[in-house]
Amino acid sequence: MDITRVGDISHQEFMAEFYDPGIPVIFTSASNAWQAKNLLTPDWLVEKFGDRTTEVKGKKYTMRELIALIKNSSSENPAPYPCIFNIPGSLPELLPLVEPLDLNYAKPNWLRHKMFERGYWGSATELFIGGPGGKFPYLHLDYYHLNAWITQLYGEKEFTVFPRGQEHLLYPNPDNTWQSNLNLFEPDYEKYPLFREATPIKFTIGPGETLFIPAGTWHSAYSTTQTLSVAFDQLNSKNYPDFMQDVWEFKKREGKLKAVALYGYAWVAGQVCRLGEKQPA
Numbered sequence: 001m002d003i004t005r006v007g008d009i010s011h012q013e014f015m016a017e018f019y020d021p022g023i024p025v026i027f028t029s030a031s032n033a034w035q036a037k038n039l040l041t042p043d044w045l046v047e048k049f050g051d052r053t054t055e056v057k058g059k060k061y062t063m064r065e066l067i068a069l070i071k072n073s074s075s076e077n078p079a080p081y082p083c084i085f086n087i088p089g090s091l092p093e094l095l096p097l098v099e100p101l102d103l104n105y106a107k108p109n110w111l112r113h114k115m116f117e118r119g120y121w122g123s124a125t126e127l128f129i130g131g132p133g134g135k136f137p138y139l140h141l142d143y144y145h146l147n148a149w150i151t152q153l154y155g156e157k158e159f160t161v162f163p164r165g166q167e168h169l170l171y172p173n174p175d176n177t178w179q180s181n182l183n184l185f186e187p188d189y190e191k192y193p194l195f196r197e198a199t200p201i202k203f204t205i206g207p208g209e210t211l212f213i214p215a216g217t218w219h220s221a222y223s224t225t226q227t228l229s230v231a232f233d234q235l236n237s238k239n240y241p242d243f244m245q246d247v248w249e250f251k252k253r254e255g256k257l258k259a260v261a262l263y264g265y266a267w268v269a270g271q272v273c274r275l276g277e278k279q280p281a
């Protein structure tokens with residue numbers, strides 16, 4: 001199986017051919033809608049936001065320091081990855097440059113509703129910065145069964161995704177079932193023999209391309225050059241049942257009372273969003 005690239009398809013076609021069946025796809029030109037396209041470069045970020053800070057693996061770095069690290073990164077000696085800036089919190093000036101955030105495809109998106117905007121669900125609009133050799137630490141499913149939208153704005157990133165239904169070949173960690181135990185980049189087939197039967201789909205996305213990763217798709221990524229990407233999540237009636245199950249599972253770890261409160265809140269928010277969709281525009 002291969003990944004499909006699409007150009008100028010309608011929202012309706014996207015929904016029917018990719019969204020509803022849950023098939024990953026690359027949009028080659030959706031980001032034409034964003035001013036950020038062809039604007040963001042590592043040097044530009046240093047010039048505009050050199051002093052802004054973020055934490056990577058528990059250590060605080062400035063943008064200037066991170067860009068210097070990715071410029072010196074190599075597969076033998078990779079810079080830490082991923083380096084992530086929360087855009088609304090730390091780089092709000094970028095927000096108008098990524099409008100419409102939904103790229104005219106990632107809709108409806110209940111996470112844009114006031115009730116879901118509070119940061120309880122791991123959903124965020126983020127800038128990912130990487131250097132050559134930077135590997136996402138594990139093969140995984142995204143938290144809360146959110147759909148992921150990743151737009152590459154600079155450089156090239158190699159993704160690996162797995163077709164649905166291969167979970168039993170991917171050795172999810174029993175304690176963290178959204179993470180795989182195996183090292184995708186150097187698989188130990190002795191320890192994880194069933195992985196031989198898995199059929200990874202590998203591809204590279206380049207500047208201006210947007211990858212849609214449907215909820216429930218196992219994936220990981222690897223920067224082959226200096227990379228900048230903008231990622232955001234999507235929730236609506238399709239992934240909402242799985243989302244609610246995750247809200248319960250994750251919040252339970254923080255205490256039953258909290259889980260009940262947040263589950264109730266997410267349930268109400270879901271009904272509000274569902275009703276909103278039914279109203280004529």
Ligand SMILES: O=C(O)CCC(=O)C(=O)O
Pocket residue numbers: 082128136142150157219220221222229
């Ligand atoms: O762009 C990447 O490195 C992949 C990021 C990813 O899969 C995630 O943050 O969940």
Ligand SMILES: [Fe+2]
Pocket residue numbers: 140141142148219
């Ligand atoms: Fe992910």
